[in-house]
Amino acid sequence: MQRRLLDLLICPRCLPAEKPLRAALREVRAGEVVEATLTCPKCRTDYPVSDGLATLLPAGATEDHYNSSDRLAGYLWSHYADLEGDPDAHRAFPAWGELFAGADGPVLDAGCAVGRLAFELARQAELVIGIDRAAGFARAARTLARNGRLGFELISEGELYESRTARLPDEVPRERVEFLVADALALPFPAGLFGTTASLNLLDRVPLPRLHLAELDRVGRKAGATLLLADPWSWAAGPAQPEEWLGGCRSGQGAGFGRDNVRRLLERLGRPPWRLADNGRISWTIRHHRNHFELIHSDYLLARR
């Protein structure tokens, strides 16, 4: 973890109180914290930094189903195959990146997976932090930040695999990007830190979608801030109980479409309120194997305040 982040992190367990963490550094190399323990002075929780990767999960958070090698390979394909000229690749990340033109840093990408959006945004902001609850994803993204490339084995068919490489173009300023293991429902950052926040395809995956919106609202700057929220609204009982959904219900807080409800929530409940600057739809694909792809349309809401 880059040393400059030490001054920014707070205890996710003590929220809404914002308690800065104390660092006991064991190994620091070229501005990078390699081994350390970050401790909350109030609740005494220890958060490890191990092999450069900081884990700042609140109590009770568990590893999730994204931590499998086939899933990891699938996401590496989805995020980076366009850069390799794969004819089946989608072009959603450059399209999402363009929506942020003129947006200010620092930038937070919540649920960053293997990091592509964070690298797109590093073209214009000096500090971009990607957080994900899946340690395997955050580790892969950190490897890309350090080495610019990462090899992986992608399913071709059945038990057959092909070797692929995710590779970042040389001009991407990788040193501006950092990845942490953290929970989008208890962000380890103080209020108002970020000029830009992004949450792509995460809202329908968390148990408390409204809390995720409240956390994005909390860490976004009070003025001169941009927020991009994109989601396909694939509400399902696995990630969240139907009474927590923000769309797709016949009655209750989730009555109607997620796109309309989330826009209303941002406009009415934001402190201060957000104003819709743009909206639309961007499509992307997940690859299951070389002849099987899943097409997903994500509505996006670009809001400012």
Ligand SMILES: C[S@@+](CC[C@H](N)C(=O)[O-])C[C@H]1O[C@@H](n2cnc3c(N)ncnc32)[C@H](O)[C@@H]1O
């Ligand atoms: C559907 S994927 C989207 C990933 C990426 N934003 C994209 O659009 O390709 C959802 C991501 O959110 C992560 N995630 C799920 N729940 C999370 C949580 N509570 N906090 C942080 N990340 C979470 C998953 O590990 C996964 O990487």
